[in-house]
Amino acid sequence: MSKDIVKPSILPGFMELIPTDQILFNKMLDIIRKNYEKFGFLPVDTPVIEKTEVLLAKGGGETEKQIYRFEKGSTDMSLRFDLTVPLARYVAGHYSELNFPFRRYQIGKVYRGERNQKGRFREFYQCDIDIIGNGTLDIINDAEIPSVIYSTFKELGFEEFTIKINNRKILNGFFQSINIEDSASVLRAVDKLDKIGIEGVEKELEDFGISKDIVGKIKEFISIKGNNQEILSRLRELEIDNEVFIEGLEELTTVIKYVELFGVPEDNYAIDLTIARGLDYYTGTVYETFLDNHLSIGSVCSGGRYDDLATHYTKQKLPGVGICIGLTRLFYQLMEASIIKSTDNSLTTVLVIPMKGYMDNGVEVTNELRREGIHTQIYLESGKMGKIFNYADKLNIPYVIVIGQEEVENKAYSFRDMKTGEQKSLSLEEIIKCLK
Amino acid sequence: MSKDIVKPSILPGFMELIPTDQILFNKMLDIIRKNYEKFGFLPVDTPVIEKTEVLLAKGGGETEKQIYRFEKGSTDMSLRFDLTVPLARYVAGHYSELNFPFRRYQIGKVYRGERNQKGRFREFYQCDIDIIGNGTLDIINDAEIPSVIYSTFKELGFEEFTIKINNRKILNGFFQSINIEDSASVLRAVDKLDKIGIEGVEKELEDFGISKDIVGKIKEFISIKGNNQEILSRLRELEIDNEVFIEGLEELTTVIKYVELFGVPEDNYAIDLTIARGLDYYTGTVYETFLDNHLSIGSVCSGGRYDDLATHYTKQKLPGVGICIGLTRLFYQLMEASIIKSTDNSLTTVLVIPMKGYMDNGVEVTNELRREGIHTQIYLESGKMGKIFNYADKLNIPYVIVIGQEEVENKAYSFRDMKTGEQKSLSLEEIIKCLK
Numbered sequence: 070m071s072k073d074i075v076k077p078s079i080l081p082g083f084m085e086l087i088p089t090d091q092i093l094f095n096k097m098l099d100i101i102r103k104n105y106e107k108f109g110f111l112p113v114d115t116p117v118i119e120k121t122e123v124l125l126a127k128g129g130g131e132t133e134k135q136i137y138r139f140e141k142g143s144t145d146m147s148l149r150f151d152l153t154v155p156l157a158r159y160v161a162g163h164y165s166e167l168n169f170p171f172r173r174y175q176i177g178k179v180y181r182g183e184r185n186q187k188g189r190f191r192e193f194y195q196c197d198i199d200i201i202g203n204g205t206l207d208i209i210n211d212a213e214i215p216s217v218i219y220s221t222f223k224e225l226g227f228e229e230f231t232i233k234i235n236n237r238k239i240l241n242g243f244f245q246s247i248n249i250e251d252s253a254s255v256l257r258a259v260d261k262l263d264k265i266g267i268e269g270v271e272k273e274l275e276d277f278g279i280s281k282d283i284v285g286k287i288k289e290f291i292s293i294k295g296n297n298q299e300i301l302s303r304l305r306e307l308e309i310d311n312e313v314f315i316e317g318l319e320e321l322t323t324v325i326k327y328v329e330l331f332g333v334p335e336d337n338y339a340i341d342l343t344i345a346r347g348l349d350y351y352t353g354t355v356y357e358t359f360l361d362n363h364l365s366i367g368s369v370c371s372g373g374r375y376d377d378l379a380t381h382y383t384k385q386k387l388p389g390v391g392i393c394i395g396l397t398r399l400f401y402q403l404m405e406a407s408i409i410k411s412t413d414n415s416l417t418t419v420l421v422i423p424m425k426g427y428m429d430n431g432v433e434v435t436n437e438l439r440r441e442g443i444h445t446q447i448y449l450e451s452g453k454m455g456k457i458f459n460y461a462d463k464l465n466i467p468y469v470i471v472i473g474q475e476e477v478e479n480k481a482y483s484f485r486d487m488k489t490g491e492q493k494s495l496s497l498e499e500i501i502k503c504l505k
Numbered sequence: 506m507s508k509d510i511v512k513p514s515i516l517p518g519f520m521e522l523i524p525t526d527q528i529l530f531n532k533m534l535d536i537i538r539k540n541y542e543k544f545g546f547l548p549v550d551t552p553v554i555e556k557t558e559v560l561l562a563k564g565g566g567e568t569e570k571q572i573y574r575f576e577k578g579s580t581d582m583s584l585r586f587d588l589t590v591p592l593a594r595y596v597a598g599h600y601s602e603l604n605f606p607f608r609r610y611q612i613g614k615v616y617r618g619e620r621n622q623k624g625r626f627r628e629f630y631q632c633d634i635d636i637i638g639n640g641t642l643d644i645i646n647d648a649e650i651p652s653v654i655y656s657t658f659k660e661l662g663f664e665e666f667t668i669k670i671n672n673r674k675i676l677n678g679f680f681q682s683i684n685i686e687d688s689a690s691v692l693r694a695v696d697k698l699d700k701i702g703i704e705g706v707e708k709e710l711e712d713f714g715i716s717k718d719i720v721g722k723i724k725e726f727i728s729i730k731g732n733n734q735e736i737l738s739r740l741r742e743l744e745i746d747n748e749v750f751i752e753g754l755e756e757l758t759t760v761i762k763y764v765e766l767f768g769v770p771e772d773n774y775a776i777d778l779t780i781a782r783g784l785d786y787y788t789g790t791v792y793e794t795f796l797d798n799h800l801s802i803g804s805v806c807s808g809g810r811y812d813d814l815a816t817h818y819t820k821q822k823l824p825g826v827g828i829c830i831g832l833t834r835l836f837y838q839l840m841e842a843s844i845i846k847s848t849d850n851s852l853t854t855v856l857v858i859p860m861k862g863y864m865d866n867g868v869e870v871t872n873e874l875r876r877e878g879i880h881t882q883i884y885l886e887s888g889k890m891g892k893i894f895n896y897a898d899k900l901n902i903p904y905v906i907v908i909g910q911e912e913v914e915n916k917a918y919s920f921r922d923m924k925t926g927e928q929k930s931l932s933l934e935e936i937i938k939c940l941k
Contacts, residue, residue: 075562077598077818079552080582085595087602088547088609095548107875109853109882111524111900112531116515116628117553117614118573118584126511137554139575141618146516148554159521162513166523168899170886173524178553182577192552207885209864220875330865332872382513417545428645429766436768439543439656446545449643450606463604464547 082183082191084397089465092414094400097225098176101196101394104221105174108213110198113173115155117180121145123158126381135181148180152197152393160201161382169203170210188405190397199391201378206388208320211354211374212327214392218358218370219333221394226409229361230369232333233341236321236354237373239304240345242314243290247283255279259291260345263367267292291343297325300340317353324354352376356392366402370394415465418504421447422457424473431472434482437497443504461487470500518619518627520833525901528850530836533661534612537632537830540657541610544649546634549609551591553616557581559594562817571617584616588633588829596637597818605639606646624841626833635827637814642824644756647790647810648763650828654794654806655769657830662845665797666805668769669777672757672790673809675740676781678750679726683719691715695727696781699803703728727779733761736776753789760790788812792828802838806830851901854940857883858893860909867908870918873933879940897923906936 079085086094106112121138124147137148149155152175160167176196183189198217200210215232222230240259244252258273265273267288274284293303304318321340328338346355353374360366372392379387403409419438423431431447438445446466448457454471461469471483484500485492495503515521522530542548557574560583573584585591588611596603612632619625634653636646651668658666676695680688694709701709703724710720729739740754757776764774782791789810796802808828815823839845855874859867867883874881882902884893890907897905907919920936921928931939 074819075559075817077559077594077815078556079559079594079598080554080556080580083552083554085551086549087599088549091548091550094550106852107878107880109856109880111852112527113522113524114527114530115521116519118516118519118616118628120514120516123511123513123515137575137577139573141573144516158513158515162515163523168896172882180554192554202886205886207887209885213883213885327864327868330868330872332876379513381511383510416542416547420545428763432763432766436766440768442543444543444545446608447649449645449649450638450641451643460604 080191082185082189084190084192084401089414090404090411092416093409093411094396096414097396097400098194098196100224101221101396102174102176104217104224105176105196105198107220108172108198108217110172110174113156113159113175114177115149115152115159115175117148117178118146119149119155119158121147123382124149124154127154135183137180137182150181151179152177152195153199153391156197156199156201157379157387158382160387161379161385164383164385169201170206171201171203172198173201174198188398188401190401193395193397196394196396197391199378199389201387201389204386204388206390208323208354209327211320211390212324213331214354214372214390215328215333215338215356216331218356218392219337222358222370227360230337231359231361232328232338232370233344233357233359234321234324234328234338234354235341235344236317236324237345237351238313238317238353239321239342240317242311242317243309245313246309246311247286249279249283251277255287256345259287259343262291262343293342297335297338297340300342301325320353346371346373350375354390360408363402363406363408366399366406369399413465415467416444417446417464417466418444419446419468419470420457420461420464420466421445422454422469422471423447424471425451427472427474427477430477434470434472434497438501438504441501441505443501458485458487468504516627518621518625520626520628520837525850526840526847528852529845529847530832532850533832533836534630534632536660537657537832538610538612540653540660541612541632541634543656544608544634544653546608546610549592549595549611550613551585551588551595551611553584553614554582555585555591555594557583559818560585560590563590571619573616573618586617587615588613588631589635589827592633592635592637593815593823594818596823597815597821600819600821605637606642607637607639608634609637610634624834624837626837629831629833632830632832633827635814635825637823637825640822640824642826644759644790645763647756647826648760649767650790650808650826651764651769651774651792652767654792654828655773658794658806663796666773667795667797668764668774668806669780669793669795670757670760670764670774670790671777671780672753672760673781673787674749674753674789675757675778676753678747678753679745681749682745682747683722685715685719687713691723692781695723695779698727698779699800729778733771733774733776736778737761756789782807782809786811790826796844799838799842799844802835802842805835849901851903852880853882853900853902854880855882855904855906856893856897856900856902857881858890858905858907859883860907861887863908863910863913866913870906870908870933874937874940877937877941879937894921894923904940 136150178192179195180192218232241252258270262270271284344355344357351373355373357368358370370392374390376388377386378389421431421435435445435447469485476482481494484495572586614628615631616628654668677688694706698706707720780791780793787809791809793804794806806828810826812824813822814825857867857871871881871883905921912918917930917932920931
């Protein structure tokens, strides 16, 4: 073949890992999945491609510009840009086959043609859980979600992280009480607090035409600090006579009580009245999760409660609560900040190296190890021992077994710990005992 | 919101499962992955979208018609239609970061806009392994692959299946020896033997303008039967003086010897001289795997040896051997034929049901069970007991624990086996012992 060589490159904004990093990435995916399953969430796997009219039923905005949309034949189709819209479509479509409350998890890739910049990806994994009620969904569900976040991040190896909890009704009720109509805009401004600071928020609010007096009240409100019980007391003391506010405060009080009961340590969750979550569809509880020592990474797990999941696809009322971990971006940031490292990762425990003429014995030993469930690779090529040791080293394979004449005659094999360089002569039974 | 309701449908040719089926599907995916890892294969996860010029570097044919191709901005991109082309691109692009022989597995979705028909999917999972050598790759690798197939299908629950093995060089050499030039066309005809029968093959060959005499020889050749050693003997007895044939026969002899040594039982593999694999790039060993009692399903796992993986992307010579399981289609067929069933599938072991007023105790019991690693769901809604039992039943959750006044006072909980209906009063310790 004398064809031209095509440069083997991928599109910008796509993450592709070398195997040692991929092992670490998969380990994190597995931990997330295992935790979701431990809490009774059921797996769902929806198509990556959907009908555009279905994906965009909610319509326009930023999403429509970012979406990968195309035609095949006469069909207008698009790649999913999140897992929430497919969930809504799924629950509406399979309504009669599902049992409510429906707990589902989905882990999969989604696509957004965002502007290309460092740390932003156009293809990325989302790891979602949601609990969907049929008509109603008890508020205690909102308290169980943080216990899933806690369990997951704890097992991912994090100790110091805080799940920040708020309730949109408290914000909305408060805004109503001070006669602010466009609470969505105010919420969006408040949501930027971390990025633009209190003065930035003040300025944005004044730009909306809100009076200095009212801006002062907002500033005072979002400055309420203290431990969870203190904040709840302060909110009660405001004696705001607004139904929505009162409902939100009741909900938050219940959620905080049960988050504790669900075993989340006090250090790992906190009410934060400035958390609003920009997305329109949250209506009650909202969450964001921060690594205490790496706040600049932003929220590593967010979500909240919504009144109705699938208004665009069904008349059934389907309230729900859920969260999402954007693992691709998180993984990238954790690697960049050296919070995680992929050194020493290996799925393979041992490399069997048969010397020239001892392939048959090598295969037999390999079979025996695999029968014992030990992840084993056999080196089938010819080559110098130093080169093969180097190969094992680069793959982080912790042990090698060398098999040659001496080994076969004495039924004792050279068993080498690649980390320490220590080499012992052991029987196969002893090696298996060692490796297990 | 008074928007119109959009029908929550998916595109034709896409598989979407309800959770009980998805659990079974995922269980199969996990078994495949676990087996691939046990044999030392490393994970790779390439983007679903690639540059069209990269994906189609090999060029045209059926593939180009089926591909999902589109533009975003000025970029011509396409969805991957298999995992082999991305592997070639990956190995060429990451050449200096990889260690050879490079064993990789990839499990992911691929896309082909095939004509819509029952059992054919436009989005489907492929589960691939390949071993890539740098310049050379020992023939014994070709013998290890069937042991991976064996281990995987055995653990998937199959007993009676046959890995059919052949070597393209034997076929090519034989065709050369009878002066057939366009062996590719003849191979394609032979490959259809299962579908069109021996007469169909004869007819196709005659249509190519091959003489009756030669067609007779081909017929005789592909009719060679017997056990593996008998077939090898028969091939030797042909005394065909053709280098390619002799090389193929030597390779096949070695492969068969080592397949046995790698522990594959004789019942589970067989030389089959009619297996050719339509794909052009196989150059040596080829495999197809059949469920003995369900031959109509066709091959459930196929692959083979190729001389050079990435000719379009690099000048490095990269020989390899690999196989693929197309799980989406296989799952569909196994379900259709009732070979697998999704009844009784549950990831959740127990449902905790707190009676009115006993939510706090319910949460505590739930925490305790989860701490013990038991997959536990807590029922947080209000509702009649019969309805909740029915919920557990529909989700196939095998056990429920009911917590009410009596239970809390006596520290003994109603523990119900949902299958037998048996209900016992047990302490939490006893329940944990039971569930573990």
